[in-house]
Amino acid sequence: MSDFDAGDTGHDVDYGHFEAGQEHGQMDQLHHAAGSEADYNNQFGVFEQDHHTAESTDFSQGHHVEYDAPAAVHYESDDFTNYSHDATSDDHVFAAEGSENAHQANFNELDQLENSFGKSFVDGTEFHSGEGQFGVAGN
Numbered sequence: 001m002s003d004f005d006a007g008d009t010g011h012d013v014d015y016g017h018f019e020a021g022q023e024h025g026q027m028d029q030l031h032h033a034a035g036s037e038a039d040y041n042n043q044f045g046v047f048e049q050d051h052h053t054a055e056s057t058d059f060s061q062g063h064h065v066e067y068d069a070p071a072a073v074h075y076e077s078d079d080f081t082n083y084s085h086d087a088t089s090d091d092h093v094f095a096a097e098g099s100e101n102a103h104q105a106n107f108n109e110l111d112q113l114e115n116s117f118g119k120s121f122v123d124g125t126e127f128h129s130g131e132g133q134f135g136v137a138g139n
Contacts, residue, residue, distance in 0.1 A: 019122075031111040039103040047095025058084040 060082035068074035 021120075029111075029113040031109075033109040034107065036106040037104070040101075042100040043098065045095070045097040047097065048093060049095075050092040051090075052092075053089045054087065056084075056086040058082070 060080075062078075062080050062082075064076075064078040064080070066074070066076035
């Protein structure tokens with residue numbers, strides 16, 4: 001902004017006021033978020049059951065007779081019994097069970113807010129001179 005007065009030079013000059021400038025305002029806001037997750041799970045279990053049994057029984061009975069007669073007499077008699085019993089039993093437990101799962105996720109997020117304005121201006125007053133006059137200076 002300026003004032004100019006030529007004084008007593010014989011010419012009447014008044015420049016008045018002249019102003020030029022620029023205004024600018026801006027608002028930027030940027031938000032960025034990113035993330036990821038991964039999950040893994042497994043489960044394992046075992047179960048089985050077996051039962052075995054075996055049994056065996058043997059039974060024998062007998063009678064034996066022996067006889068010799070000439071010169072000397074010989075006589076023999078036997079009775080016998082044979083009994084056998086066998087038994088076995090076993091138990092067995094075994095089993096298997098399993099499960100497995102996996103999960104993966106990713107995300108990105110972007111928010112942007114922008115507001116701006118701009119203005120350029122030129123503003124002036126009249127110019128007076130002895131030879132002529134001009135109007136308002138242009139914008």
